Amino acid sequence: MKTEVVNKWYVEWKVELSKYKYFILLSLIFLFLAERLNFYASSYVDRLPSIAVKDLILNNIPTLNLWIIFIYGPFLFFSLIILYTLFFRVKEFHKVAILFSLLIFVRSIFITLTHIGAPTDASVANANYGFFNFFTFKNDLFFSGHVAMPFMAFLIFRKEAIGKIFLALTIISALTVLFMHVHYSIDVFSAFFITYGVYSFGQWLLNKDIFNKTNI
Numbered sequence: 001m002k003t004e005v006v007n008k009w010y011v012e013w014k015v016e017l018s019k020y021k022y023f024i025l026l027s028l029i030f031l032f033l034a035e036r037l038n039f040y041a042s043s044y045v046d047r048l049p050s051i052a053v054k055d056l057i058l059n060n061i062p063t064l065n066l067w068i069i070f071i072y073g074p075f076l077f078f079s080l081i082i083l084y085t086l087f088f089r090v091k092e093f094h095k096v097a098i099l100f101s102l103l104i105f106v107r108s109i110f111i112t113l114t115h116i117g118a119p120t121d122a123s124v125a126n127a128n129y130g131f132f133n134f135f136t137f138k139n140d141l142f143f144s145g146h147v148a149m150p151f152m153a154f155l156i157f158r159k160e161a162i163g164k165i166f167l168a169l170t171i172i173s174a175l176t177v178l179f180m181h182v183h184y185s186i187d188v189f190s191a192f193f194i195t196y197g198v199y200s201f202g203q204w205l206l207n208k209d210i211f212n213k214t215n216i
Helices: 002-019 021-047 067-088 090-113 130-135 145-157 162-179 185-206
Strands: none
Touching: 002 021, 002 090, 021 090, 067 090, 067 145, 067 162, 090 145, 090 185, 145 162, 145 185, 162 185
């Protein structure tokens, strides 16, 4: 019985993958370009002279070193969202990739416009994470990508069981960056509102006929 279920899933998966392969390819290109823009925007703000400011919440909570969650949490999240979408929602893969691309693109603009330095007591201020240093920046603050990314996944899959996992990851990420003092509280709280706005715009965009045709 299990073999029949797996075989049925595999056949349906291959059909959907073939049907949407061009959309998937285009969405991955879009996602790659958005990530490159985010990298250059983050590198740009890290080179600029900036100063730290006070924060009411950070001033009243301790600084904790939660670097394992901070570094490996996003890695776990992206692995989960990619594998789940690719193998169980492949016909929606291109739409998910586009929504995340829009979010990364918007965040790249925001961090380029916001030149506030990281809190002086941030626990990663002088940290060395080896290979992950290439992906870790200090002044790409507004708004928090650690919070926005899993919250976007929650909005997309909120009607499914896995949505609860993404919501839990969102809360854990928000608490992590606050207690590490790597983000100001406004970076964390605004991420929810901006992400929801991007999600709403993305849904409107994805409802256009061009994203629902498969004969391209």
